[in-house]
Amino acid sequence: MTLIKSISGIRGTIGGRAGDTLNPLDIVKFTSAYATFIRRSTAAGGRQATNTIVVGRDARISGDMVRNVVCGTLMGMGYNVLDIGLATTPTTELAVRMSQADGGIIITASHNPRHWNALKLLNSEGEFLTKDNGNEVLAIAEKEDFEYADVDRLGHYTEDDSFNRRHIEVVLNLRLVDAEAIRKAHFNVVVDSINSVGGIILPQLLDELGVSYTFLNGKADGDFAHNPEPLEKNLGGIMGELAKGGYDLGIVVDPDVDRLAFIQEDGRMFGEEYTLVSVADYVLSHDAGNTVSNLSSTRALRDVTLKHGGSYYAAAVGEVNVTTKMKEVGAVIGGEGNGGVIYPESHYGRDALVGIALFLSSLAQKGCKVSELRRSFPTYFIAKNRIDLTASTDVDAILLKVKDMFGAEPGVTVTDIDGVKLDFADKWVHLRKSNTEPIIRVYSEAATMEEADALGKKLMQVVYDMQ
Incomplete structure (x- = not known):
């Protein structure tokens, strides 16, 4: 069972012990930390607070349970909850902006299998938190540096299922959407x-x-x-x-x-x-x-x-x-x-x-x-591989060794703003630690799938040899 806390939110499998999985106790703590961050950042930014947080979710089996915990916690933090129900991630993002809310939480584990769920966190623009913002939420959660509202300041709960319709209207009104031609x-x-x-x-x-x-x-x-x-x-x-x-x-x-x-x-x-x-x-x-x-x-x-x-x-x-x-x-x-x-x-x-x-x-x-x-487009092929991590794997040390190993080679451009990417004249390979799973992603691209996969496998073997 897995729980991953990152700047992009909290994600994990359902069931198991507190601290090890996505369970009610950790959902309460992380939601409380997020609400505390929103209140502080709203005040610091001089923005007029609406005291409202939007909540939307995908159709995962665990969605009802997670939503109930999230909404109750937000109300306990003194926030009004605007629950838009079953909604896409972009619908929830738009709903934050349309309702002028202080933030939003999307309950979805995106492409992860059915036994996963997650909280994705939005700012008042309906956009994901920055790295610094995410780290601040993590720090607040770690210290449990939050305070709940008293009985006279509890938040209220409202449901509004109109945002799917409003999202579609936004799409249809885009200048380059040629609805008549379609x-x-x-x-x-x-x-x-x-x-x-x-x-x-x-x-x-x-x-x-x-x-x-x-x-x-x-x-x-x-x-x-x-x-x-x-x-x-x-x-x-x-x-x-x-x-x-x-x-x-x-x-x-x-x-x-x-x-x-x-x-x-x-x-x-x-x-x-x-x-x-x-x-x-x-x-x-x-x-x-x-x-x-x-x-x-x-x-x-x-x-x-x-x-x-x-x-x-x-x-x-x-x-x-x-x-x-x-x-x-x-x-x-x-x-x-x-x-x-x-x-x-x-x-x-x-x-x-x-x-x-x-x-x-x-x-x-x-x-x-x-x-x-x-x-009509240029043809490239991308091979997408992965290296499963153990608790003892020092990913940063591995990526640094890869950078040093290939950085001196002529004709190779190294980019290290996110893991290590090696650009060759006619191909590239990118190794980075996933934000959503305990793995190193190894993506490689070349003129044929065979060449792309061979390049990825070559770098994977380099990593295996280092462990």
């Missing part, structure tokens, strides 16, 4: 919403866009039909359905609908990495500008950006790192290679609904098949 294209799609909140909101979006659809795993009961991470090895069902013919596209989301993958009309993967590349190409064809993705994302975004006359920038892995860099360089589009599209005209958060609407707009305007669109 409706005229009469698309027929298959959607795998992996038994979570995508099965609630995506039918509403597709209805508005005039798209015909068939849903797989559409019941939002949290009993995931397969591993919920939208990778090819987990998507045999929808790929097989597409291969039967008669569909224009397959759409896959993760349980909290911030990641997005497409399947071609022939049943083959469009490529999770190419979700952002394709949407960026469409946006850049209308609005010149810069782009940002994280260090573990494909070089194809750089190539597409340069083609349109913009500049490409890389950020450390993590949504807040990407959005911070996007603001710094004025990026018109950005995101992460795991299928996360961040479009500032909507909000600074990964949003699969925005990605779907922009992708369908591009496809409708071009009048081509999804497979033809994929062939």
